[in-house]
Amino acid sequence: MSTNLSKFRTSKIGARMSQLTGVRAIMKDIIETLRLGKDRKFYNFSAGNPLIIPEVEQLWREFTAALLAKKDFANVVGRYGGTQGYEPLIEAVVSDFKSRFGLNITERNVLITPGSQSLYFYAANAYGGYLEDGSIRRIVLPLCPDYTGYGGVSVYSDVVKSFRPALEIEEEQHRFKYHPNFDDLEIAEDTGCVIFSRPSNPTGNVLTDDEVRQLAAMAEQVNAPVFIDSAYGPPFPALNFTEMTPIFGSNIIHCMSLSKAGLPGERIGIAVGPEEVLQTLECFESNSCIHASRFGQALVTEAINSGKLAELSTKVIRPFYKSKMQILEQALDHFMPKDLPWFLHKGEGAIFAWLWLKDLPCTDVELYHKLKEQDVIVVPGNTFFPGLAEPWSHTSQCLRISLTAPDADLTEGLKRLASVVKSVY
Amino acid sequence: MSTNLSKFRTSKIGARMSQLTGVRAIMKDIIETLRLGKDRKFYNFSAGNPLIIPEVEQLWREFTAALLAKKDFANVVGRYGGTQGYEPLIEAVVSDFKSRFGLNITERNVLITPGSQSLYFYAANAYGGYLEDGSIRRIVLPLCPDYTGYGGVSVYSDVVKSFRPALEIEEEQHRFKYHPNFDDLEIAEDTGCVIFSRPSNPTGNVLTDDEVRQLAAMAEQVNAPVFIDSAYGPPFPALNFTEMTPIFGSNIIHCMSLSKAGLPGERIGIAVGPEEVLQTLECFESNSCIHASRFGQALVTEAINSGKLAELSTKVIRPFYKSKMQILEQALDHFMPKDLPWFLHKGEGAIFAWLWLKDLPCTDVELYHKLKEQDVIVVPGNTFFPGLAEPWSHTSQCLRISLTAPDADLTEGLKRLASVVKSVY
Numbered sequence: 001m002s003t004n005l006s007k008f009r010t011s012k013i014g015a016r017m018s019q020l021t022g023v024r025a026i027m028k029d030i031i032e033t034l035r036l037g038k039d040r041k042f043y044n045f046s047a048g049n050p051l052i053i054p055e056v057e058q059l060w061r062e063f064t065a066a067l068l069a070k071k072d073f074a075n076v077v078g079r080y081g082g083t084q085g086y087e088p089l090i091e092a093v094v095s096d097f098k099s100r101f102g103l104n105i106t107e108r109n110v111l112i113t114p115g116s117q118s119l120y121f122y123a124a125n126a127y128g129g130y131l132e133d134g135s136i137r138r139i140v141l142p143l144c145p146d147y148t149g150y151g152g153v154s155v156y157s158d159v160v161k162s163f164r165p166a167l168e169i170e171e172e173q174h175r176f177k178y179h180p181n182f183d184d185l186e187i188a189e190d191t192g193c194v195i196f197s198r199p200s201n202p203t204g205n206v207l208t209d210d211e212v213r214q215l216a217a218m219a220e221q222v223n224a225p226v227f228i229d230s231a232y233g234p235p236f237p238a239l240n241f242t243e244m245t246p247i248f249g250s251n252i253i254h255c256m257s258l259s260k261a262g263l264p265g266e267r268i269g270i271a272v273g274p275e276e277v278l279q280t281l282e283c284f285e286s287n288s289c290i291h292a293s294r295f296g297q298a299l300v301t302e303a304i305n306s307g308k309l310a311e312l313s314t315k316v317i318r319p320f321y322k323s324k325m326q327i328l329e330q331a332l333d334h335f336m337p338k339d340l341p342w343f344l345h346k347g348e349g350a351i352f353a354w355l356w357l358k359d360l361p362c363t364d365v366e367l368y369h370k371l372k373e374q375d376v377i378v379v380p381g382n383t384f385f386p387g388l389a390e391p392w393s394h395t396s397q398c399l400r401i402s403l404t405a406p407d408a409d410l411t412e413g414l415k416r417l418a419s420v421v422k423s424v425y
Numbered sequence: 426m427s428t429n430l431s432k433f434r435t436s437k438i439g440a441r442m443s444q445l446t447g448v449r450a451i452m453k454d455i456i457e458t459l460r461l462g463k464d465r466k467f468y469n470f471s472a473g474n475p476l477i478i479p480e481v482e483q484l485w486r487e488f489t490a491a492l493l494a495k496k497d498f499a500n501v502v503g504r505y506g507g508t509q510g511y512e513p514l515i516e517a518v519v520s521d522f523k524s525r526f527g528l529n530i531t532e533r534n535v536l537i538t539p540g541s542q543s544l545y546f547y548a549a550n551a552y553g554g555y556l557e558d559g560s561i562r563r564i565v566l567p568l569c570p571d572y573t574g575y576g577g578v579s580v581y582s583d584v585v586k587s588f589r590p591a592l593e594i595e596e597e598q599h600r601f602k603y604h605p606n607f608d609d610l611e612i613a614e615d616t617g618c619v620i621f622s623r624p625s626n627p628t629g630n631v632l633t634d635d636e637v638r639q640l641a642a643m644a645e646q647v648n649a650p651v652f653i654d655s656a657y658g659p660p661f662p663a664l665n666f667t668e669m670t671p672i673f674g675s676n677i678i679h680c681m682s683l684s685k686a687g688l689p690g691e692r693i694g695i696a697v698g699p700e701e702v703l704q705t706l707e708c709f710e711s712n713s714c715i716h717a718s719r720f721g722q723a724l725v726t727e728a729i730n731s732g733k734l735a736e737l738s739t740k741v742i743r744p745f746y747k748s749k750m751q752i753l754e755q756a757l758d759h760f761m762p763k764d765l766p767w768f769l770h771k772g773e774g775a776i777f778a779w780l781w782l783k784d785l786p787c788t789d790v791e792l793y794h795k796l797k798e799q800d801v802i803v804v805p806g807n808t809f810f811p812g813l814a815e816p817w818s819h820t821s822q823c824l825r826i827s828l829t830a831p832d833a834d835l836t837e838g839l840k841r842l843a844s845v846v847k848s849v850y
Contacts, residue, residue, distance in 0.1 A: 006705075007701060008705075009562070009617070011551060013551065013555075013580070014554070014705060018708045018709070019712075049504050052499045057499045065493060073486065078475075078485070078687050078690060079474050079475075079690055080684070114539050125436065125439065125580070126443070129437065131434070131437055132437050137434070152711075152712035155550070155580065251433070262502075264503065265503060265504055265506060265718065265720065267539065267716070267717070280431075283444065284443070287442055287574075288442070289540055289546065290540055292692070293539070293690065293718035296718060
């Protein structure tokens, strides 16, 4: 989708935003592979699209039917709304967060956006980029790998900066975990804002409470807001497999999404945080798209107020993916050679597993192609290091494996993966 | 919502996008007035929010019920979609435009966006702004007044440029009409793109077919795309009260909205135009918000395929507002003094009337406050001249009057308006 040989001249921002960043480039190859091989049986572990879970679908169907039966339906779809969001949804979030987390917040501490990607887009450009005097304000990702979409949120190509993590390795168990490397991490005067996902897409890592507090304190020193992407966190979809506490603070914006709670098609993001930051983002939203869709907002209102969304999250959504993670771990432990230096990231949450193949004799992309030949599709890991300037061999030694495949496919696909990996070393 | 005294430092873009442009500033005063005077009877002609028309509400209720009954419901709300849009909607638009306008287009000529404001945001920043070498690319509004929202779509404050129109005045009839002033209009090497609304918000003006073709030809000379904001045009909501033909061309992007066809809450914009431009906008959309809400897209698919939306538009939506316009014209002709130089813009479409009070002895904002004292609320016209650099007394002599009030309110409110206007001259 390059516009280099184009008739119409794009601006600098236009040229930048015309690039499909990160995983989207590889997705084109995957879609083409699936299309050409439509009679082949694939073990497709590339999906970022969550599965439709019947109980969750039923929840959204019930709330849709209820909305349709109300007079308010006309008001919801047939009127423009305020940019900040559908008022009953804002009230629901305030009430839920007050009782659930004991937070002292008002409706001024909540903003609804058209999906959480747009929230990071507003944040990245309102706080990152350049000042009037030309000095840079970086968007700091304190630990990579992290969500590939952060690579595309700034209208400038040079302001996202991510840092190499520290690795905690359990050699015997073939497990590892990333930690922020506080010795190297720079959150300084030139930091505009900080963004990270917790639980993390793609690794399933959950930064510890202490790590989050330390990052927030560093950012507070330079008055930088910290956006914590909680798309997989509690209270919904609650895709944390380890205990975790959402952390709030005077410079923390807790960012939620409905996409992994069964409503990705509707594009609803929710931010909870300091009023000043939310007002800036609200103005950005107002100027660029007016407001988020109200149909989804109305459904989410009922889902929160009834308590059913949080309940389904812990009783259905979390166990569903946690079970997939266990199947994957069993398969890897069973099929992968004990004597090779493979390390699975600790499965602390989200809907992906992250496999590091230390000293891999080929690149992750080469391995991706070899796996395709055996009908196994994964996502090469190199696209999940947006903003990492220095070379690091680790970036081409990882694979992202989606937990959305059927159980039997997971087992068979990982058996094939183990065999390919063995042949490569 | 200024962030001048803020704790968190915004970037240059952040400071710019934190400004609420145009009509939104005055809307705060209006909302406050209505809140404080909640026991007063107001003749409120400020609304930009379309009315809920029962037949139109019924249409969207029917399609929602039908979607809910389908298995596809889960796929629509429960899965991420492609950025370009919900495939059946794209096919519906292609098929409709082929048969309706005889266009030779494919699915590559259609893009769905989360409302049409976001479409102009992508367009303004992908084609307007600055090139890599620092040279400017202007967003040209060939005729002002025009939609106030164009003032906020660029991340730069200095790139929107609009031009003074020519006025065709019918003295006796107290009517007038704007035309592009081709003698002064500059569409040149520094033009990044051209945007205008047709029918126009706020004036109800419909540029003639020849004017549109001439503008497109001028832009073609410098390879600039032309975005024609057809939010009030045919085939839906068909809020043109005069005959008009949608114009297509190799550098024209025909931009539609569902907001005046009963679905503003759902945020659906549709662009039909050259593939190269739509691919650029699609990438921008992908990076900034992934895709538009699919629930609304699914409803619109059925509304187009069944032909019901176009039918309701001409049989219900258009006559509804056309009748309001006639009531307004009768009231003004009856109550306004014959000897004063007042001129109503020809009501060729949209949901507003535009009144020019030539040689008005006070400003439009002062008149707005005087009218409020008599319980009449209109929108002062000065906010509808985004990007006009040169001073022009005309900009503070106009009022926008919404056609959304009840018939009796229109008549009584305009009687009061006539009385206030008389007292001011």
